[in-house]
Amino acid sequence: MLFNSFEFALFLPLSFLLYWFVFKxxxxxxxxxxxxxxxxxxxxxxxxxxxxxxxxxxxxxxxxxxxxxxxxxxxxxxxxxxxxxxxxxxxxxxxxxxxxxxxxxxxxxxxxxxxxxxxxxxxxxxxxxxxxxxxxxxxxxxxxxxxxxxxxxxxxxxxxxxxxxxxxxxxxxxxxxxxxxxxxREFSYEQGADGMRLILWGLFKKVVIADNCAIFVNEVFANYQTASGLELILGAVFFAFQIYGDFSGYSDIAIGTAKLFGFDLMTNFRTPYFSRDMAEFWRRWHISLSTWFRDYVYIPLGGSRVGKGRAVFNTFVIFVVSGFWHGANWTFIVWGALNAVYFLPLLLMGKNRKNTDTVAENRVLPNLRELWQMGSTFGLTCLAWVFFRSESVGDAWSYITRISSMNYRLNLNMRPSLFVFFCITIFVLVEWQIRNSNFAIRIKHLRVKILRYVVYFGLLLLIGLFGAFNETEFIYFQF
Amino acid sequence: MGRFLFKLSLFGTIFTILCGLYIYLFATNKSDTIYIKIISPKYCSFILGSSRASQGIEPLVLMKNLNLKHEIYNYAFTVNRAVWGPSHLKAIKKKLKKCDTSALFIIECNLWSFYSKSSKLNSFPEENAPPNSIVFPNIHPNFEYFSGGYDFPNLHLIIPSDGKENSYVNELGRMVITKKFDSTLIDQNIKTKMKTYANKFNSVIKDERRFKYLSETIAELSKYGEVFLVRMPVANEMLVLEEELAPKFDERMKAISNGRYINLKYLSNTYITTDGNHIQNKYVDSVTCIIADSVNIQLKR
Known part of the structure; x- marks a missing residue:
């Protein structure tokens, strides 16, 4: 049963009512x-x-x-x-x-x-x-x-x-x-309301952001040999948003659903694309898996409190194993190894815990230096995503080499619509706004109740219009 | 809990009413052609098949020429939706009004609906697309279609018509193309279409399940009236490709239909198409008349 399916839309309210009224x-x-x-x-x-x-x-x-x-x-x-x-x-x-x-x-x-x-x-x-x-x-x-x-x-x-x-x-x-x-478990109104907000935001991320990006991404990755450099760059960037929307959307729905039943699950993503270096990215991306590997593999291997050679080996192992966890394909292993290569210089220079706070804390906008750091980290992430998304390492390599072909015309029939850019912009702005909190749309500062409901209404409308229910699975189901 | 449920239901109700009202008011026969067909009432007689039939067979002409007792509705869809399989048969049954045994069913048989991608031979991909995926059709406003079956990411349904659309669905389900085609545009369309179909040609294989389900569809519909298979005229280039892919297609159709097969492929030179696939709007009535005449002859009326 998929979270974005008709069956789940019946399953969830029925289970919820039975749970709180019959089995409470x-x-x-x-x-x-x-x-x-x-x-x-x-x-x-x-x-x-x-x-x-x-x-x-x-x-x-x-x-x-x-x-x-x-x-x-x-x-x-x-x-x-x-x-x-x-x-x-x-x-x-x-x-x-x-x-x-x-x-x-x-x-x-x-x-x-x-x-x-x-x-x-x-x-x-x-x-x-x-x-x-x-x-x-x-x-x-x-x-x-x-x-x-x-x-x-x-x-x-x-x-x-x-x-x-x-x-x-x-x-x-x-x-x-x-x-x-x-x-x-006792029902709490606050917990229930937070659960619903998380489900709503998670669905938006999945069906509006991820599924809309997927249309262009699939076209680019299927025809990367004929796509131009610009289309290939856009394909990689869109995939970055697709996988984030898809996976963090699932996590939000999961955490929200658990809240409806009186449970608190751990946060899995903390605005990872605003990270200033790769170490920060890995503290914010798929936190439950990263910390699992840290606690049950990395630390037992000695972690970083060993000689430099051993620390490099441990880091490499953890990233490669994490890549392999995602799937039985060399592309995932290379993706893991590439992330290790990104991470290792920070570890060796002792800068891997430099950015443990939130970017532009207590400020509205980041400074130029932070902007550059976030941009370059995002660029490196996108490059690694090409391996993650490609069918084979050879395909990924051709994809990357073709980016530098300096051909920046639009060759493919499919083009990303302005609507997708609009949605991504809204998404990035909301994410920026909530980079300090665990909740996306608690919107406490929207004190006028009616405004809050207008936001919920708008999100629901977008979900209704763009929901490819029953059609698209969540990417991480395959893992 | 009471407060939570009250707020949730109030919000849900207001949202549903507003959305329903909007769809009810603005979903016209020019907005979303699939939606309009899905929400239509049940009918006794049908024209079924692919977009060749959806655009090319006019129900009103059939009714006039055949003196039909019941209205006949054009319930044909694009070839990726109107594929012979369990879900499409179910969708047809949901639209079928069981009147008596005097109904008429014209099934346009399109070669491409019997061929599947080799990777899809274990499944029926069309089951996820409307009308096949819709559990409750024939209702307007149809929230199920709105939330799930929507032609993704198609915004036509919620944008009120500006009167500039190139097509609309008439009252008996035929998709009428109002766009003007000059010979340059037609040549260009045919070239593009042939390229697409040549690629398709290399990636598909015959799917025996589709033939079996067409037979099942015919058997089911025969309980309520007469069933005829029709092969529509196409552009010459398309005909050559189709003959190369399936030289014995006509014999197979003849056998499945017990001889009730109206083969119009020989008219492929006579009627000009818009893209190699669909005959132009100005020829629709005369092609439909030929179909009606053939039905009359076969029924010895």
Missing amino acids: KHLKAQNFFLLAISYLFYGWWDWRFLSLIAFSSLVDFIAGQQIEKSNTKARKKLFLWISICTNLGFLGFFKYFNFFTESFADMLNMVGMQTNPWSLNVILPVGISFYTFQTMSYTIDVYREQMKAEKDPIAFFAYVSFFPQLVAGPIERAVNLLPQFKIK
């Missing part, structure tokens, strides 16, 4: 209902994959308890590894099996040994990368004694499968989300 009296009933609707939500794609998520939850539930009960370190480790191997095993099989066999066959072919890759017709279960990471964080935290093992299977299963963030994040930590399943 007991915590167990609330959790059981959430589990049931989450499984319904997930099973809507393919009910067969429910067994996968149920099995993964069961293994981690048992592993968590066994880790806590175990007296010896070795036994604790054994159960931790059972959990990690099960989760990574599923992920490896469903997501990376064909990639590894094909890459292995390519390698053999390169050294003259002709072989055909043995590939399986494996369907990638929606959101597998998200929920496996979420559930793994639980067993690791229990192992590290940062939290107690969960005794209530319903609460635990509901935590793993919590529908708002199940298929595309934010990847929640058990420490943050699981305790919320242990307290009976």
